[in-house]
Amino acid sequence: MIQITEGNFQELWEIYSYSFPLSEQRTKDDILQLIEEGELSFHGIYEDDKLYGLIAYRQLSNFIYIEYYAMADSVRGTGLGTRFLNFFTQQFRHYCIVLEVEKPTSEINKKRITFYERCGFKFNQNEFEQPAINSESGPVPMNLMSWPIQIEDTGFEMVKDILYKRVYHLV
Numbered sequence: 001m002i003q004i005t006e007g008n009f010q011e012l013w014e015i016y017s018y019s020f021p022l023s024e025q026r027t028k029d030d031i032l033q034l035i036e037e038g039e040l041s042f043h044g045i046y047e048d049d050k051l052y053g054l055i056a057y058r059q060l061s062n063f064i065y066i067e068y069y070a071m072a073d074s075v076r077g078t079g080l081g082t083r084f085l086n087f088f089t090q091q092f093r094h095y096c097i098v099l100e101v102e103k104p105t106s107e108i109n110k111k112r113i114t115f116y117e118r119c120g121f122k123f124n125q126n127e128f129e130q131p132a133i134n135s136e137s138g139p140v141p142m143n144l145m146s147w148p149i150q151i152e153d154t155g156f157e158m159v160k161d162i163l164y165k166r167v168y169h170l171v
Contacts, residue, residue: 053072053084
């Protein structure tokens with residue numbers, strides 16, 4: 001049985017640390033503070049009590065924002081990531097779900113986008129820039145993907161404004 005729940009923070013942190021480029025990582029203190037403030041759900045993805053991945057998300061005013069989604073190295077490419085993401089979207093099926101992806105400029109980025117599309121996410125062409133989130137990085141050009149609908153025509157500016165205010169704390 002699949003479960004998305006709090007887990008051993010250190011195990012989740014290990015998956016987080018090796019799964020994302022430094023330019024997209026928050027510091028451990030920032031993550032812990034966001035969890036403490038109730039701003040971020042930083043959960044493990046389990047099946048039969050075995051940890052397989054991590055999902056960090058926020059329930060914002062009009063949508064769910066997946067800030068981080070990663071599978072343990074040992075199960076990448078096995079289909080578990082698709083099953084778990086489909087489970088997650090069904091848990092929040094009454095919401096629009098949004099996530100960021102790096103621009104499709106490399107094979108790995110294109111594969112990541114294709115993975116999300118197989119899970120029902122729609123690629124939005126609108127430009128989106130992730131502001132610097134740590135002292136080691138600068139802004140990162142991104143695109144938004146959304147489930148189950150595309151937001152580029154009707155909801156993109158609203159989503160962008162909410163992300164900039166609530167997630168990145170820009171005025």
